Amino acid sequence: MQTASHGPAEMTAYADKFTPDVLLSAPRRSSAISDPSGKYAVYTVSTYSFESHDKTSEIRVIDLASGQSTLVTNDRSASEPNWLGNATGLLWLKKGEKGATDLVFGSLDKIDESYIAGNLPGSISNVKLKALGAEKIAIAFTGKAWPNGTLYNKEKKPKRYTSARLYDRTMVRHWDQYVTSEKNAVWYGLLDGSHGKWSLQSPWNALEGTGLESPIPTFGGKNDFDISTSGLVFVAKDPELKQAFNTKGNFYSLPIPDFLQKPTSEPQKLELEALQGAASSPVFSPDGESAAFLQMAQNGYESDRNRVVHIPSIQRMHEGGASSAVARVVPIEEQDTAWDRSPGSVSFSPDGTMLLLVVEDQGDDVLFKIDLTASSVGHPHAVTGPGAISDVQPLRKGSNELFVSSTNLVDNSVYTIVDPAQPTRARIVSSNSRNGASFGLSSEQVSDMWFKGAGDYQVHALVVKPSNFSEDHTYPLAYLIHGGPQGAWTRSWSTRWNPAVFAEQGYVVICPNPTGSTGYGQVFTDAITESWGGLPYEDLVNGFEYIKEHLAYVDTDRAVALGASYGGYMMNWFQGHPLGRAFKALVCHDGVFSMANQISSDEQWFPNHDQGGPYWKSEEMWERWNPARFSGNWSTPMLVIHNELDYRLPISEGLAMFNVLQERGIQSRFLTFNDENHWVLKEENSLVWHTVVLNWINKFVGLPPYKDEEALGIETAG
DSSP states (O other): OOOOOEEESSOOOOOSSOOHHHHHHSOEEOOOEEOTTSSEEEEEEEEEETTTTEEEEEEEEEETTTOEEEEEEOOTTEEEEEEOSSTTEEEEEEEOGGGOEEEEEEETTEEEEEEEEEEESSOOEEEEEEEEETTEEEEEEEEEEOTTSSBOOGGGOOOOSOOOOOOSSSOSEETTEEOOSOEEEEEEEEEEOTTSSOEEEEEEETTTTTOOOSSOTTTOOGGGEEEETTEEEEEEEOTTSOGGGOOOEEEEEEEOSOTTSOOSSOOEEEOOTTOOSOEEEEEEOTTSSOEEEEEOSOTTOTTSOOEEEEESOHHHHHTTOOHHHHOEEOOOEETTEEOOOOEEEEEEOTTSSEEEEEEEETTEEEEEEEESSSSSTTOOEEOOOSSEEEEEEEOSTTOOOEEEEEEOSSOSOEEEEEOTTSGGGOEEEEETTTTTGGGTOOGGGEEEEEEEOSSSSEEEEEEEOOTTOOTTSOEEEEEEEOSSSSOOOOSOOOSSSOHHHHHTTTOEEEEEEOTTOSSSOHHHHHTTTTOTTSHHHHHHHHHHHHHHHHOTTEEEEEEEEEEETHHHHHHHHHHHSGGGGGOSEEEEESOOSOGGGGGGSSOTHHHHHHTTSOTTTSHHHHHHTOGGGGGGGOOSOEEEEOOTTOOSSOTHHHHHHHHHHHHTTOOEEEEOOTTOOSSOOSHHHHHHHHHHHHHHHHHHHTOOOSSOSGGGTOOOOO
16 A cells, blocks of 8 residues: 555546547546545546556545645446445555455545454445444445355356356346346445454345346446435336336335344335336435335336335334335426436435435436425426436535535536525536546537427437537538437546547537437437338438528538437438438447347347337338338448447447448448457457547548557457
8 A cells, every 4th residue: 555645636637638548547446435524525536548558546534625635546346335434534446366355444534554454255345434433433335245145256156167148037138248047135234443454344134035137227326325324225127027028116214223234124115106218317305204205106117217216204104104105206397397307316405304316317317306395396497507417415414515526518527615505606516527628628529509390399319519610611520429319418527439539530519419319308208110211211301401501511422320229220311311311421439230130139129119019920120211221222331339238239239330341342340349249348449449549530621530449459350
């Protein structure tokens, strides 16, 4: 462990030009957690070097008054710091020997005297803490469990002499891995500091013998459970239903009278008849007496609107009250009509009088508050402005102020102090890139565009211009189509599809949110159902025409289009329809070629809902929007990217596209990574991805290549 050192919390180097190399090698800060005094916040930061082909990782603490940060440890196996005990105590995870995990305690003023407070015989994550007293702290965390309920350790898995896998029910594989008998579980225990040092006592599997799995695979994590002084709440998929065809989840509460003992009762389920869809974001109030969570109404529809459920008394739920009597769906209204936004998470204000909702809203991820004490509960008020909220924490004890972590299109990490009572007085504590300056970017590059859609509605798009933009020049167009399809372009930072990377190559980047996008009301989102190639395509045609007619600085004769997942589907739909001829080149990343092949995908509820039922019941709809039907019209040069570990849209989709392009004599390339899934996440692979993509589109619009592909060690064939 390195002795504590001090320095600024932000980037110190400035880039001459924002490139993929800069994007991928920039320090990546986590969300931060403020200490009980509100003076400090702890976070992690990792940095990748293309020179050494290695990554550094640090835990650091920022002084919220000065902006200076202190290094806690640069041990690359350290992660997930939390404040523990007094204002200077920290607890973090460290990879132990032979697949185990150490809990390490350290004090800011004596960091060299850090010690192991506990050892767990497997991999854990998502630690949450709750003080029971001055020297007693309840701890909860997640980790996979063996079928017998004990903590799973990959390194202790018995050697197998066959590669065979046998399944009697779905899912067989999910996202990027085959489903195995080990399941996610929530664990709890006690941290005891009464003997001068903290030590972990008696961790127990809260889900043992229940048949439940939480966090919910594959992206569930810390937001799938919460801990109080008297128990746990969590969400899990309904174990009685086939997982591949259903989204239905449930809220559960488990009373824990003694964190040193195994559970004395089964988790209690709360089920509201009107809500039969996915459940998420369970959270206790600060005093632990009430709780809230989100749930959708429709089973099988992952993009239904989340309803906010409030449980005024967890104790009453434990006493066996009827679900309708112990919980209520909060009637959120706006201007006397039902609020049509869908919250992504819910939490309580520090004093427990308000619910805080992170909500996608017209291209931003905004924090809203609703007052639980008002006579007419439910009128939402925005607490934050443009940008994308990634985490919200109480700033300090005894205050309703919040510590907010966020990003935007020019900055990859911003820490802000916000008072919900005075949101306009928000104070930025730290901007990792100094508001984009370290990247050579500025918020002035980002603007909004609205145009008429296929019907009586307006469609929103984000516009990102080059940093050296001049109205006197014209620029080629990069038309970026998002995935989902129930998703949206927002003012959030990304290391995968970052509009500024394309803008700094010399493009005007337009990111439209057509029919089906989220953040513009549930009716707009729902309208893509049974219309994959219908209304969204017409919106995108209208958007292109609007750009052509109204943005004189955009040269639409030098236009390219790019998309991933549903955006990749749209590239193939473009190919078969007139708009495809407007582009010099296309890029299709992990897209859909044959609609029927989605039957081989992992989450079957998704195509079944959007196409009006399973294939054998709704064949006409599946085939109506099938891009393969129109492959005889394909003529635009296209780069196809598809990865081996993509089980959402298997690689056969990409191979089929490439075969069609090659047989038709259309200029085309095929890029694949055998160790990536639906996304490209590894830094070296991502640099290759960006280089091949930029070189491909730049060639067709008269811009210079980004860099030499051979120097990156790409294996080429054919």
